[in-house]
Amino acid sequence: MRQSYTPSIPELQSFTACARLGTTTLAAGHLNLTQSAVSRSLATLEDRLGVALFNRVRKRLVLSPAGHAFLDKAEAILAQLDDASVGVMAFGGRTSILRIAALPSFVRSWLIPRLPGFTAIAPDISLDISARLDPVDFIRDPVDLAIMRKTHQPTGSTAEIILPENLVVVASPALLKGASNLSDTDLLNLPLLQQSTRPTLWLDWFRDGDADPRRALRGARLDHFDMVIDAAIAGLGVGIVPHVIARQSLDRGTLVLASGRKFETGDAYALILPDGQEPSAEVRLFRDWLRAAVRR
Amino acid sequence: MRQSYTPSIPELQSFTACARLGTTTLAAGHLNLTQSAVSRSLATLEDRLGVALFNRVRKRLVLSPAGHAFLDKAEAILAQLDDASVGVMAFGGRTSILRIAALPSFVRSWLIPRLPGFTAIAPDISLDISARLDPVDFIRDPVDLAIMRKTHQPTGSTAEIILPENLVVVASPALLKGASNLSDTDLLNLPLLQQSTRPTLWLDWFRDGDADPRRALRGARLDHFDMVIDAAIAGLGVGIVPHVIARQSLDRGTLVLASGRKFETGDAYALILPDGQEPSAEVRLFRDWLRAAVRR
DNA sequence: TGAATTTGATGAGTTATATTCATCAACATG
């Protein structure tokens, strides 16, 4: 029996996500909801409280003073709720939760296929994995650890490199028709799949050559590496992806290297932990397992 | 998009009410839900967290260690949510909330009929009135002020007497058939309506006489004074109720005094405010209005 | 400058969650 003015959890989540990300559309993506759901939750919350939490400025949402005052409180409440829940689950001694934020491509291509290995040594730990493209904020996000590119390391955290980011160029055998070790000129005659969150990768690849930069940007645009992998397997074009992401498909033969060259971006995948608190037993267990897994 | 382990507000409310009141049945009454709803919410919460928050001992609920650890956190979260909501509503400047806990009979018979008077002088204050039989806990309950019997005043609060509790004996004119000023013996020949939360009132009334105590306890049992009033109006028997509760019905003629006697319990209705904080403008406004209203 | 894209809001419909009614069996009380 909520008081008529008591917000619901989905409403608080929609509000805080909108406030932090700036649009209902981005918030929806973050929450794995539709934009419509977020917009409605926001409107319901405002009706409920009788206060405009955002000012509508040219179809944009601008936090109102009231919304600003409410934001920190709402986030604190959501954080405490998460901590209390995780805490009581740990107390029960039956299951504990390890909350991991990681890049979606890394999760699908690398982490998930190897998770049976972790589960086998830690059957009482329940993993809560959220796929994240944006950097983690350990104060705001209920996350115990993150696996991101090192350059996305937030302040107030410690990063341990686990895998360097080496890019390779891959395509399906059918697209290449048995060819391999293509020259840059050859590659430019093929559609080059674009990764929209990493728009300069092809330019970097062709940097030392005399390739026309505009030709390097032709091709379908996809926003995750794993989608690029899928498109490459389907023969839609040549993809430039981290070797670690492509490795499985290469081993299976659904993709082949289109070039003998590799490109080190200088970046790396890193295990990122928040400073200022002793890692829990679960975190340490996962970290040790991860260290061993990357050596194989 | 709640994580699968994130509790909902109704679940938290059911849990905290059960933990504090001891039974799902009492919790349900407190929350204005059915026992079934509370039982289910509890079960859902425990499933969700994978932890038994209560041990079931001979069909009784006993807080488990995990439940005990969770209780304070859950209550703090609910309290902060309420404060944040009320705070942002005040911020908006459009409406502010005044949260009042009061005896149900007093609310219905006295407060509500007079509220237009308060609303006329304070149209921007929205009242949130919860009917309460049990004493208020200002730390745990999101309540700005309470109107209770003085003997229910909790520690850490200040009580200001507004009305003495004078009991009168009332019945419908049809039941009395024009008689009035009945003797105690006459009364004992009529069904005497019992107020189950105040079971000794009839005994107190007949204390100085030679009435057989067992005959004083015959009659239908009802748990609020306003129900006693309704039953008396319906001719089911004679009720013993505070004069302030019966006054409206007496003025209307639907009830008459069955006896010329009054009985002062020594208790009183009091406005109760929490110590340690300056009363808000809304509380002060309501207090001043209440003082004036009881003088009329 | 115009076409394409993004954005928030909203009607209508669908799905998930909260709640009720009714009932049962275990337990407590006088």
Place this chain on the structure above:
DNA sequence: CATGTTGATGAATATAACTCATCAAATTCA
């Protein structure tokens, strides 16, 4: 031992959360 209380549960109902589709306003880009 009869009666009342209690928590749990099947089935049905009510409410909240969410989606699809669409629109108009606003922004972006060539």
